[in-house]
Amino acid sequence: xxxxxxxxxxxxxxxxxxxxxxxxxxxxxxxxxxxxxxxxxxxxxxxxxxxxxxxxxxxxxxxxxxxxxxxxxxxxxxxxxxxxxxxxxxxxxxxxxxxxxxxxxxxxxxxxxxxxxxxxxxxxxxxxxxxxxxxxxxxxxxxxxxxxxxxxxxxxxxxxxxxxxxxxxxxxxxxxxxxxxxxxxxxxxxxxxxxxxxxxxxxxxxxxxxxxxxxxxxxxxxxxxxxxxxxxxxxxxxxxxxxxxxxxxxxxxxxxxxxxxxxxxxxxxxxxxxxxxxxxxxxxxxxxxxxxxxxxxxxxxxxxxxxxxxxxxxxxxxxxxxxxxxxxxxxxxxxxxxxxxxxxxxxxxxxxxxxxxxxxxxxxxxxxxxxxxxxxxxxxxxxxxxxxxxxxxx
Amino acid sequence: xxxxxxxxxxxxxxxxxxxxxxxxxxxxxxxxxxxxxxxxxxxxxxxxxxxxxxxxxxxxxxxxxxxxxxxxxxxxxxxxxxxxxxxxxxxxxxxxxxxxxxxxxxxxxxxxxxxxxxxxxxxxxxxxxxxxxxxxxxxxxxxxxxxxxxxxxxxxxxxxxxxxxxxxxxxxxxxxxxxxxxxxxxxxxxxxxxxxxxxxxxxxxxxxxxxxxxxxxxxxxxxxxxxxxxxxxxxxxxxxxxxxxxxxxxxxxxxxxxxxxxxxxxxxxxxxxxxxxxxxxxxxxxxxxxxxxxxxxxxxxxxxxxxxxxxxxxxxxxxxxxxxxxxxxxxxxxxxxxxxxxxxxxxxxxxxxxxxxxxxxxxxxxxxxxxxxxxxxxxxxxxxxxxxxxxxxx
Numbered sequence: 174x175x176x177x178x179x180x181x182x183x184x185x186x187x188x189x190x191x192x193x194x195x196x197x198x199x200x201x202x203x204x205x206x207x208x209x210x211x212x213x214x215x216x217x218x219x220x221x222x223x224x225x226x227x228x229x230x231x232x233x234x235x236x237x238x239x240x241x242x243x244x245x246x247x248x249x250x251x252x253x254x255x256x257x258x259x260x261x262x263x264x265x266x267x268x269x270x271x272x273x274x275x276x277x278x279x280x281x282x283x284x285x286x287x288x289x290x291x292x293x294x295x296x297x298x299x300x301x302x303x304x305x306x307x308x309x310x311x312x313x314x315x316x317x318x319x320x321x322x323x324x325x326x327x328x329x330x331x332x333x334x335x336x337x338x339x340x341x342x343x344x345x346x347x348x349x350x351x352x353x354x355x356x357x358x359x360x361x362x363x364x365x366x367x368x369x370x371x372x373x374x375x376x377x378x379x380x381x382x383x384x385x386x387x388x389x390x391x392x393x394x395x396x397x398x399x400x401x402x403x404x405x406x407x408x409x410x411x412x413x414x415x416x417x418x419x420x421x422x423x424x425x426x427x428x429x430x431x432x433x434x435x436x437x438x439x440x441x442x443x444x445x446x447x448x449x450x451x452x453x454x455x456x457x458x459x460x461x462x463x464x465x466x467x468x469x470x471x472x473x474x475x476x477x478x479x480x481x482x483x484x485x486x487x488x489x490x491x492x493x494x495x496x497x498x499x500x501x502x503x504x505x506x507x508x509x510x511x512x513x514x515x516x517x518x519x520x521x522x523x524x525x526x527x528x529x530x531x532x533x534x535x536x537x538x539x540x541x542x543x544x545x546x547x548x549x550x551x552x553x554x555x556x557x558x559x560x561x562x563x564x565x566x567x
Numbered sequence: 568x569x570x571x572x573x574x575x576x577x578x579x580x581x582x583x584x585x586x587x588x589x590x591x592x593x594x595x596x597x598x599x600x601x602x603x604x605x606x607x608x609x610x611x612x613x614x615x616x617x618x619x620x621x622x623x624x625x626x627x628x629x630x631x632x633x634x635x636x637x638x639x640x641x642x643x644x645x646x647x648x649x650x651x652x653x654x655x656x657x658x659x660x661x662x663x664x665x666x667x668x669x670x671x672x673x674x675x676x677x678x679x680x681x682x683x684x685x686x687x688x689x690x691x692x693x694x695x696x697x698x699x700x701x702x703x704x705x706x707x708x709x710x711x712x713x714x715x716x717x718x719x720x721x722x723x724x725x726x727x728x729x730x731x732x733x734x735x736x737x738x739x740x741x742x743x744x745x746x747x748x749x750x751x752x753x754x755x756x757x758x759x760x761x762x763x764x765x766x767x768x769x770x771x772x773x774x775x776x777x778x779x780x781x782x783x784x785x786x787x788x789x790x791x792x793x794x795x796x797x798x799x800x801x802x803x804x805x806x807x808x809x810x811x812x813x814x815x816x817x818x819x820x821x822x823x824x825x826x827x828x829x830x831x832x833x834x835x836x837x838x839x840x841x842x843x844x845x846x847x848x849x850x851x852x853x854x855x856x857x858x859x860x861x862x863x864x865x866x867x868x869x870x871x872x873x874x875x876x877x878x879x880x881x882x883x884x885x886x887x888x889x890x891x892x893x894x895x896x897x898x899x900x901x902x903x904x905x906x907x908x909x910x911x912x913x914x915x916x917x918x919x920x921x922x923x924x925x926x927x928x929x930x931x932x933x934x935x936x937x938x939x940x941x942x943x944x945x946x947x948x949x950x951x952x953x954x955x956x957x958x959x960x961x
Contacts, residue, residue, distance in 0.1 A: 251676055282645055282695040286688055293687065293754070294680055297747075301676040304947030325736035326729060333741070335720060335729060340897070342719035347727070347738035348757065349764075353691075356761055360687070360754040363742065367750055371891040372947050497765040503734070553698030553766050 331462020382436030382466025429494030431473025436466030725856020776830030776860025825867025830860030
């Protein structure tokens with residue numbers, strides 16, 4: 174199949190592009206290097222060094238003999254987006270190309286507006302390009318489990334059968350997310366569902382849990398092919414950050430009660446889920462939703478797991494939660510459909526954490542411990558010169 | 568109370584500003600004249616002539632002795648928005664300032680993106696301004712009944728108690744709207760609900776039905792105080808358009824089966840609903856939703872009603888539906904909460920239609936009958952030079 178990976182230079186986009194290429198698909202990537210730009214803005218950097226995209230693609234070809242096409246540009250530029258989709262004419266578009274950090278979206282007003290505009294307009298332009306070029310193109314869109322929030326009922330996969338006053342309908346699952354970033358994905362989901370209905374497009378919305386890990390079969394095969402590894406309080410996902418804190422002998426910082434429960438998955442499962450979704454496309458007109466995670470844990474459970482198995486002293490430090498989120502809540506989310514397509518999950522066993530510990534230890538001399546501290550609070554105070562950002566690198 | 572009416576130069580914003588002023592509130596309006604700009608872009612015009620905003624405000628002061636403040640600017644300009652909210656420090660902000668036509672949002676890709684950006688960014692800036700200036704300011708936001716779509720269960724007022732697998736939660740009512748315009752309002756609702764939760768703001772989301780009529784007590788009191796009256800296929804709401812067609816001896820055009828059912832209300836009830844919502848604000852942190860309509864009708868029922876009572880020959884013409892929407896569907900929407908606050912509806916009786924007939928007949932020599940024909944279709948074809956728009960004025 175011909176595949177276009179949007180955001181193909183990012184943490185998950187790059188490993189996905191290689192994984193799809195490795196199994197024989199004809200892959201091109203699109204990126205505007207926004208993620209590398211956020212590094213410069215925040216004064217942070219990936220713990221594992223990453224090669225420039227050109228070099229990644231060149232090395233991939235040298236190692237495997239397979240070519241990955243590259244298109245540099247911004248999806249909010251409608252002409253660029255149309256030109257790429259029209260030029261490549263893919264069977265599937267995998268869309269990772271969004272600002273993906275909740276704290277980044279809450280830095281201040283400007284970052285909130287940027288996040289929603291970048292994500293919503295980019296996705297609108299992708300939808301229009303598909304409808305105009307070939308409505309049969311399958312859109313595989315990365316959403317987030319955070320779209321659902323923490324309802325007091327079981328979370329289903331995108332749709333919910335509701336009976337009310339004796340009548341029944343299949344409704345979109347009600348969403349109540351916790352940041353302007355998560356909201357941008359809710360907006361995307363609604364726009365995509367409409368495009369499926371109005372234009373007969375086919376789409377898979379992957380509501381992904383929190384990804385951990387840094388290595389896939391492909392990224393580990395050559396230093397140039399590594400993907401990024403973020404441990405800072407803005408872009409570092411929780412488990413990755415906790416592991417780096419342990420490796421540096423720093424306290425594992427847990428926000429609030431630590432009883433916030435989240436769906437999680439191994440980076441190797443992410444790339445495999447994308448492959449499975451792409452190779453079994455939905456029907457024309459279908460808006461299909463998969464919850465893309467394999468296990469659920471509370472944040473405190475994750476910290477305690479690391480405390481238990483890390484080969485060295487580990488201390489857990491509870492701190493005030495900078496986010497506005499439920500501290501103690503019910504959480505039970507369905508995640509059946511990717512298993513039905515054949516996913517064989519990598520569960521969070523001690524073995525897997527050992528490999529993460531090794532990565533963190535290998536690079537620990539480059540860790541800037543100040544970046545562990547959350548500086549972004551879920552407030553709306555005027556912040557014209559951006560002290561929240563400035564202080565990250567202060 | 569001190570009130571800021573955003574979009575205060577528009578079809579409903581202007582009558583609302585006067586109504587609030589007339590009952591003794593201290594009113595200022597904000598507008599960027601976008602709606603007058605759409606007239607120029609589409610080559611259409613209001614059937615009832617309207618005075619410039621300066622003249623409206625001047626005449627209002629001359630007639631009533633009451634002052635209405637004016638701020639000209641664009642809500643997508645965050646500094647402007649903050650400056651106005653900080654300068655006025657209102658008790659309530661009434662937010663009409665959005666692109667409000669579904670067909671306009673579906674003209675082409677550029678109009679879809681414009682509509683979502685204009686509406687979502689404007690509302691984000693309003694939310695941030697409130698949170699920064701004074702979280703006690705009550706946001707009264709105009710949404711639309713179109714946000715709900717046409718579910719097969721009863722539509723409730725914004726929230727739905729859902730029982731699933733033996734557990735219960737109060738969820739946001741699932742939305743499944745039918746255009747990029749309606750979607751923009753769904754995005755707004757989600758953003759506002761989050762701001763209430765994260766920042767303890769208080770908001771009323773008014774999911775308004777289709778408004779008909781052109782006169783309120785205030786607009787009728789002087790020619791300079793008239794509000795606009797649109798009958799074209801892009802901005803004309805259905806009943807207003809059908810009445811003008813009857814007055815011109817043109818066939819009443821009904822899209823599809825005509826069995827699409829919608830909630831409707833008289834313009835005099837709109838302005839009164841806003842007053843009622845403003846004078847009974849929600850608690851801090853509350854996201855309150857009212858369904859703002861008084862009766863529901865199918866489009867065909869409206870046409871047949873006019874056919875029955877119009878003093879002259881009337882012909883109904885069924886035409887292909889340019890929209891993507893359910894043709895035959897269940898529809899039963901709650902609209903209790905504004906009645907509970909004291910709304911006394913003006914129902915669509917023969918008497919009321921007589922006054923609409925009179926307005927249409929008075930101005931019928933200025934009607935451009937070509938504008939009745941829908942030229943915007945719910946497709947996504949590339950449309951770089953905008954033939955859909957060009958043909959409106961062709």
